[in-house]
Amino acid sequence: MSITAPTQATVPTAATGRRLIRDLDEAAFAAHYGCDRYTATVLGNRFDYLVEHMSARLLTGAFSPVLRDFYDLACTIAGPPELGYPVPAASNGIVLMAGTTIDAVPTMVQEFGVGRLNPGDVLIANDPYRTGNHNNDLVFTRPVFVDGTLVAFVTLNAHQLDMGGTVPGGFSATKQNVFENGLVLSPRLLVQGGVNVPETWNVIFDNVRMAEVLYPDMLTVCSSLELGERLVQESIERYGLQAFHGSMRYATDAAAERMALGMAELPDGDWEAEHGVDCDGVDDTESYPVHVAIRKRGDRIEVDFSGTHRQARSSINATVWEVKTAIGVALKYNFDPRGRFNSGLFRNIDIVIPEGTVVSALPPDGAVFLYFEQSQVILATVLIALEKALGERAIAGDRAGTNLHTAFGAHPDGTPWVSAMQCGGEIGPFGANRHGDADTQCMSYLANGVAPSVEAIEKESPVVMLRHEPVPDTAGPGFHRGGNAMLRDTLWLTDAAHSIIELRHKSVTGFGVHGGGHGVNGGVWIFPPGEGGDAVVPGTDSEAFGRGVPWAGVIDPASNTPSPDGEYIYPFSGANTSVRQSVLRYITNGAGGWGDPLEREPERVLRDVRDEYVTIEGAARLYGVVVSGDPHEDPEGLVLETAATAALRERLRAVKP
Template sequence: MTITTPDTGPSVDVELDILRYGLTEVAREMLDSLMRSAFSPVCRDILDCTSAIHMRTGDGWETVALWEGCMQHAFTAPHIANFVMDEWDIDSMQPGDVIFVNDPWRGTIHQSDVNLLRPVFVDGRVEFLLHSTSHLVDLGGAIPGGFSNGTQTHFEEQLKLPPTLLYANDVPVRPLFNFILENNRVPQLVLGDLRALHGCLVVGERQLQDLIARGGLEKVRAAGRYAIEATEASMRRGIASIPDGDYTAEDFLDEDGVTDEPIPVNVTVKVRGDSMEIDFSGSGRQPLGNCGTAWCEASRCIEAVKLMVDPSTPVNSGTLRPIETLLPSGSVVQVLPPSSCSNHADIGARGINVVTQALSQAMDEAFACDTGTAVVVSLGGIDTRPGHEGTPWGAFALAGGGWGGTWKDDGVSFCVIPIGNCRTSVQEHVEIESPLVIVQHEMVIDTAGAGEFRGGLGSVYSIFAESDTMVTITADRVRCGAPGSNGGGAGSPAYGWYIENFDLAEHGDPLDLRGAEPLFGMFDEQGRPDPNNGEFGRGARYQTGKFSGLVLKAGDALRFVIGGGGGWGDPLARIPEKVLQDVRSGLVSPEFAADAHGVVIANGDVDEAATAARRAQLTADRDQGRWSVPVATPRNWNL
């Protein structure tokens, strides 16, 4: 049965449509199985994982369906299958075999992200590959958790394995399991997660075989092709709506954790008809520190395009077909071995940010940059709590931030940035399984970039330790926050503090800095956060937001304030009633409302005459070069 609609043009085969969503449902069931059976919070709670179905075609392995917990895995999965199968002897594969790989130069994002691939045989031939991936909480190396800040080679990081057989006919390959489990700090979590990654492939194969039995192999394969082509057509329609042209943008990573030099990320987005080229030529050289990537910006940066021109269709290989990406070898987006690339998160976010900025020049329906850093906190140690003595543990925290304002509304507040789009930790689980207490996680006033549509707000994230804890911090946007778009202001940068002898009653106000030692951030001479006139690292323990080896002593706490997204449009054009609503909701202070939006709040309401006068003055000052939109930052710090 086929139908034709004026919007879609070509005929739609209803049976193929049902089967393609059947494939997506198989991927969803795989991810649900993985999440429910995983042991570690990074997979079970944060959902730093994805499942995918790849189909064997004349053009290699193409992804026909996936279900992401972590968006970046959805965009890299199509390439990983081809990296692996290009060197694996497919004729030697047997039912129940499972391949393990975590080598960044063979497709994975960094060594913490492990990928398992399982063949699906139909009539004696491999027709599909099922794929599960997740960040593992630890795989050895010098630093718990894998974000090896300060390292310069991958030899200093975690275990790195080329494609290797993990299961043979569904029987664990004991030497490989022993090698992995004897070289990490939390083998009980790693073993549980590896079994979950394998188990979800078993679930997927059973359901995929049922789908093939009902629909027939050729119909299911046709549905896979249809799924790819439908997504490709939708992406091409979106790209064709952008005027032809070359659109350039430049952004920066703060530094690499080894030197203090900013790292430029340059892009030229070339739009021609319904196709696009994303060229990173001109980006900074391969960094000494660990914040470059081996290849994955070839596809991760396409997240920006997807969000802007085709946000509704499923992600599969069709998402990538209309776009070519150029990555200069030896640059920050294409490091060469033996470079370290364990901190992939910040360059990945910046790649998305810079493509967003370039396309915002061409499109009315655009948006400003998100926070641009997840502020990944990796934690581990030996538990000393009664009843847990001597137990090794590991945990992650994604403190989150805000998304940028858009052409029609404010940005999303208090969430993880789009590169992952994961969840934050389930705090109750963290506190049960780790000697940690999450004492604060909430939005922070004056962290969103000002604009006609402001950015989403950032947050405060405070962690109290019940046992001595080894901590790694991975943060960027610590000198200046997420830039605005179309005249909008920047969001707040990120800050960190160490608080000895933490007491919630005494230290519960995130704007009260008494007793808090600065770890990183932009500070004035009095120690007050000031991104507009302050100096980075003034009075702080670290001169970078990327460091490892911090020991958080039992009874002490860490506090992070993470900035919000950039604002979109002229802040002086924001409707005063919206500013008033933000002030009443505790999202914007009256001081920042006056300084950034030109809105004067008096006696709990908008003073219309004073607002008109202030906006006229700020407009004149801007025209004379005496005023620019201030970078967002809380105004009422208590020293």
């Protein structure tokens, strides 16, 4: 299978020796786009406003914590079929969902039939093989008509708290086919002519848990689509349909041109890399490497996935739509980090994907749910492959896994509760690049959510947040330091079944680049209550880990601490059911550094010791910097030992490979 983006551009680029968009005079621009530059620019910004306004409507009205707190949604606007469904703008939600939504809309419309759509309709689907992502990500698209003509689509791809299946909330690596995965909806009308379609609503709510959350959220999604429709119609009324569609083409052409110019700067060449997850949800006898071969010629790049491992036996697979999105994001980070994310991004990228691999799974046995894990593998593999070609522009690896955690149980009155993506390692570090040190309190390179508030978590689930802090000496050292691993301890007040998503511990995920060091991998532990049944709150020193039971990671069997020489703990071996008053500990992987750590200014290392990103011992070992004092009791009294630092760095450089 190969994916080649449609070529809507008629304005050639400098990479081919022809004119750029900016080289068009006013008459040529107006002839090509049906409006002047000023109008195209205004409408381009209005597209951004439109999708963000729709997103804000949902975020402020959502009941689900996954939507309200995690921003697990994406909103797009697309042109009509005769223009090739151009997408000039996507919201600042989960980029994984924004990318797949670009292709989901034409797939849904073509299967349902564009001639069957009418004003006031809302079309939905959630089949991963049709729309990308997973069953919980329900795509809602509303056709927009003006004077009886279909002129656009406004779309929200919004995560639903539950869509049926064997596990509440759906987050599990152990589901082995599409029948266990949850409710599958082919393209169908949710709303027809402004009236709800009872058959569609009923089939959803006959199969899902927590309907009291899904129902109002779906109503809010429909309201957001109505808002988007109104904004589109107002824009066309003010600027005209020709200018509206011309501005769509301009926004996507400009994005394609920026990417082509960026890729043209990279010397032609061929590069390969392989990277993957540790296991699937069946056992740990297989790992699943993803192989990429990148071929760059002129202003085009081909990414070939031949040699990638067969599809997994459980729901850790992804589809071709996630491949396309992850490749686009990885290349955009490198070649056009400041431009818009829209459908023009993919125009100069060709992708070759064999069918039936872990990133191109087929039903019914190639179940897709944890697609985001494979998406991160794809992005990381591209970054690894391009490191030498990019030189100082290379980007270090982040913590790679999502480290998602789900717990579920019942309140004393029997009503169910679910804590989804709130109390695990969802927040973690980025890798460093040439611009500076990396952030520690982030999600991943392919997500753009935020950490939910502690108060909201504790109000809705029987849990107490005990600790949320960086772990010293876990960041990849470098001239620019990677982000530190994050530690989170939660105390569960009642019995709870826990589902953990840990697939990236056997190998380094936070890889360093341009001479930078690797980050340190983490793990998951459960600390049972003491002999009297009361909770035992563990410390963070190495001895404290001995009282815990490892649930995931590569762990030293003697100390229970993470160790690259330890034993691998398979994360899906049991039901992972904790008892009352247990403490769950997550430590994410640390992220990679950029540049030679021995060149990092000693003053910056001193600041890291003061802020407890680096210990005094770590400063000497990782950076060759000697610091004296007590960072805990007197952080501002730390002293940089200049002479000792110079001598230590000289010794370390002498033995450096």
